[in-house]
Amino acid sequence: MENILSVRGLTVDIPLAAGTLHAVRGIDFDVKRGETLCVVGESGSGKSLTSLAIMGLLPKQAQRSAQVLDFEGVDLQTASNRDMRKLRGNRISMIFQEPMTSLNPAYTIGDQLMEALLLHRKVPKPVARDRAIELLEKVGITAAANRMKQYPHQLSGGLRQRVMIAMALMGEPDLIIADEPTTALDVTIQAQILRLLKDLQRELNMAMILITHDLGVVARVADKVAIMYAGEMVEAGSAAEVFTAPKHPYTRGLLNCIPVPGKTAVGEHLGSIPGIVPSLIDDVDGCAFRSRCDEATAQCASDIPARISPAGHLYRCVHDYDMNQPKSGKA
């Protein structure tokens, strides 16, 4: 099937007093209709900036560039403001990381939901209202008609995020970008909301980019996985491959961090990979993971080209890593 979104060589630079922050450093990926791409990476790896770059909603000072940034034949780099407006909320929707602050405190839930449709379709208000109520019910909000009249401050975080999801669906988008839609929420609600998103995505046959920290989630919903590290996509491929045959030491580190039932005590700090991410200000030479990598060699200080595994998945590491024959004998 045709790719709905194609990204090649996407970069986002932010000029700061100390120099230019290369927050996103040349990433490539594709998403097809009906497919879920999960983007995983530590805090600060550039996941949100990547989504905002696709939406054309980067902070003012940030600069975006790409070789390819194509949404169904539309070049998002050259699209006019007007064309971008027609896409946003209509064909591409985004659910933000911050449910508490993403709704306008001055308007009712109903107003804000209906606006998402009325901006793009010439439909009578009652039609928009019915659709809003229908979607609120679909995202599991009871007494939807009453909720329509409420203001954001009257709703809990979980409800607000459901409203945000309903809002993103108002225009029946072809692509939905969900940026850690559950991190701000209670653990019990997290699973519900993710299941909901996945169901809706299947039902409406949308493409979905789901950004998350949670590899457990990825294992359940992803068709494809992209691992981001320090603004780069260090590994990307089908979920099955990335999980069963991770190539990049960082990916393997992450997979080792997944809590194992019975072995990981409740509340125990989830094992994270020791070390810190290098500064992305000014040029970054060689592999950015070098300082934390057990398998680093002298070669790692030079530029690391992207490599394709025999099974067809992409990774950026000098080693031709094979799970069955660990080179360093550690792993």
Add this chain to the structure above:
Amino acid sequence: MLVYTLKRLGLALLVTLAVSMLSFALLYLSGDPAAAIAGETANAEDIEAVRIYYGFDRPWVVQYGEWMFNAIRGDFGTSYYFKLPVSQLVAERLSVTMLLGVCGISFALLTAVPLGVAAAVRPNSIIDRIALFLSVMGQAMPSFWFGLVLIVLFSIKLRILPPSGSDNWQNFVMPTIVLGYYAMPAIMRLTRAGMLDVLGADYVRTARAKGAGEFRVMFKHALRNAIIPVVSLAAVQMGFMLGGSIVVESIFALHGAGYLAWESIGRNDLPTVQALILVFSMFYIVFTFLSDLLNAWLDPRMRVG
């Protein structure tokens, strides 16, 4: 909201009581009222007769009670100078003052809000600098001086506006500008600060993500939130303007309540001064009260709590 309203109302009533006592006390603070009425040539006996005639010999509390009771019914006594009911005098002049106040606050809002929004949309741009300059000027220039500059410019040099009087709309142009310009800097800076704050808010990004156009984002989503404190500031300033137009009205000889106050002070016409002080303070109190209500009404978080 009801509890909030009642609390504010209670506060407003308390302030009113305090102010009324002060304006009553004015009668005695400015010397012996009987002597003032009797005139310079009166002897001690005349003064005593006046004192008894006007009831100044009775206890304070009784006099205050009577004065308040009458004031509530709209009777502020008789003007020493005009020998007319004070209420009638004040009512006649108040319409001019209110018109000036409405014009002044409208002028201030219509210039300050768009300028504040424009300045916030492009911080440090030319527009932002012009806005800053205008606001610093507005703060630095005393009203009477600005008024005189306008008179020199438009009435004496260009001869397009009358320097004084209150007969037709041309008389109101310069007073409106002077009065409005006085309120403009604060409104503008509050609008600018509020917009700057709000433009970085997540919900503004949400509005853009929905596909809303820039104009809609600015005015429907951002300004609607940034304007809440501005509206209440404007209401307070409106109350202040209705009482504080004394300077402006006297420069332009605009026959409003402020001008009457200025004249009456000069004439030692105490009942009129008392009434005006009470009325001016009431405006201030009422508009401050309204501002609180408006604030709560505009902010759903306060309305439905």
